[in-house]
Amino acid sequence: MLTKTDHAGAMVDQTKVLVVEDTAEFQQMLEASLSSAGFSVVFAGDGESALQSAEADEPDVVVLDLGLPGIDGVEVCRRLRTFSDAYVIMLTSRDGEVDRLIGLAVGADDYMSKPFSTRELVARVQALMRRPRQRRSDMSGKDDVRVVGSLRLNPSSRQTWVDGLEVSLTKTEFDLLNTLIQRPDMVFTKEMLLEQVWGSEWERSDHLVQVHVANLRGKIDVGDTSLITSVRSVGYRLAVATEPTSN
Numbered sequence: 001m002l003t004k005t006d007h008a009g010a011m012v013d014q015t016k017v018l019v020v021e022d023t024a025e026f027q028q029m030l031e032a033s034l035s036s037a038g039f040s041v042v043f044a045g046d047g048e049s050a051l052q053s054a055e056a057d058e059p060d061v062v063v064l065d066l067g068l069p070g071i072d073g074v075e076v077c078r079r080l081r082t083f084s085d086a087y088v089i090m091l092t093s094r095d096g097e098v099d100r101l102i103g104l105a106v107g108a109d110d111y112m113s114k115p116f117s118t119r120e121l122v123a124r125v126q127a128l129m130r131r132p133r134q135r136r137s138d139m140s141g142k143d144d145v146r147v148v149g150s151l152r153l154n155p156s157s158r159q160t161w162v163d164g165l166e167v168s169l170t171k172t173e174f175d176l177l178n179t180l181i182q183r184p185d186m187v188f189t190k191e192m193l194l195e196q197v198w199g200s201e202w203e204r205s206d207h208l209v210q211v212h213v214a215n216l217r218g219k220i221d222v223g224d225t226s227l228i229t230s231v232r233s234v235g236y237r238l239a240v241a242t243e244p245t246s247n
């Protein structure tokens, strides 16, 4: 996030977006729409320079095309996740359902199919930046650490521990867990989770929730039982695991 002075002299935070796209036509389209929405935009035309830029520029959001020369978008995302927790929106071809699932599995937060509306992309970036982490400046929450079984979560510092060991979650995984942990034992429907974590502005697929729950389980579960219980045809709840996990 960059801080700059607006025309009235007030300090404003400017969201920095890294666009990774090799097609000039898409680059121009994205530059125009993201800049006019007030975002600071940096570009990378291939995977290698995307990773360098992500490290040097520390973007808040990465808009990542899947089809890139050299290392592809999936691999870029996988490597990005080893050092960055920027939000990642993946751009995929219309019929790329498998690509989308792989993208989410390696830590993308969201995806859009080409061709897409730049207006919708701008709206999604804005929605991501409105997520609860923006309340980090609200320092009231000293006692808001939550504990369920072996799981401990601090919403203020956005840290998570399992059995006393810190685990590294993406922003989306954290938001998902932070939502579930607010009401342990309550069943959240997929629609509720989509609304809480991704925002209610768009139609989203259940896959988005399923894949992120699977990623989250991979990071927080120890042994055979899951802290997140699937409730068939309904949704998920967080519980001190006492029953075998089913999907």
Ligand code: CA
Pocket: 021, 022, 023, 065, 066, 067, 068
């Ligand atoms: Ca491309």
